[in-house]
Amino acid sequence: MSGKRQDYISWDEYFMGVAELSAMRSKDPSTQVGACIVSQDNKILSMGYNGFPKGCPDDTFPWEREGDDPYETKYFYSTHSELNAILNYRGGSLEGSKIYVTLFPCNECAKAIIQCGIKTIIYADDKYGDTAAVRASKRMLRSAGVELKPYKATGRKLEVKV
Numbered sequence: 686m687s688g689k690r691q692d693y694i695s696w697d698e699y700f701m702g703v704a705e706l707s708a709m710r711s712k713d714p715s716t717q718v719g720a721c722i723v724s725q726d727n728k729i730l731s732m733g734y735n736g737f738p739k740g741c742p743d744d745t746f747p748w749e750r751e752g753d754d755p756y757e758t759k760y761f762y763s764t765h766s767e768l769n770a771i772l773n774y775r776g777g778s779l780e781g782s783k784i785y786v787t788l789f790p791c792n793e794c795a796k797a798i799i800q801c802g803i804k805t806i807i808y809a810d811d812k813y814g815d816t817a818a819v820r821a822s823k824r825m826l827r828s829a830g831v832e833l834k835p836y837k838a839t840g841r842k843l844e845v846k847v
């Protein structure tokens with residue numbers, strides 16, 4: 686046999702795969718989200734997943750979605766995957782980069798994405814697409830000229846042995 690392998694994964698499969706793998710680090714019992722920021726020349730710049738900030742332990746802060754008191758729900762505390770990926774970056778500017786996300790970014794993440802100069806979003810799931818938060822997100826992103834690309838799933842199962 687000669688020549689290169691033919692069944693290697695595509696760039697999109699690679700980066701969405703990294704976003705999916707990042708999501709597997711999330712402790713959120715209902716929705717695990719992962720993000721992978723990539724340069725224009727396909728270098729991985731940063732990654733993130735949804736979770737509580739440093740110093741806010743996973744075992745003492747609440748993971749509940751609902752409750753009489755919002756103080757005891759996760760929403761006040763969880764840092765979204767996209768924001769974590771942006772904040773995790775230590776290299777300078779993210780201007781012109783792309784972000785692969787397993788879930789379409791909310792309005793707060795959209796603001797951060799726009800302001801740090803990310804120009805393309807490749808997203809897998811859009812399960813909250815009908816909510817005001819995601820509609821507002823799309824409104825801002827479109828207005829700011831950020832390209833929104835649904836990820837075209839290939840159905841390939843990526844297996845890693847660890």
Ligand SMILES: O=c1ccn([C@H]2C[C@H](O)[C@@H](COP(=O)(O)O)O2)c(=O)[nH]1
Binds near residue numbers: 718791
């Ligand atoms: O843009 C987003 C939107 C949401 N997330 C995180 C925040 C939460 O941890 C979960 C959503 O939980 P639900 O139980 O599905 O409401 O997803 C994010 O990381 N990025």
Ligand SMILES: [Zn+2]
Binds near residue numbers: 765766767790792794
């Ligand atoms: Zn968000």
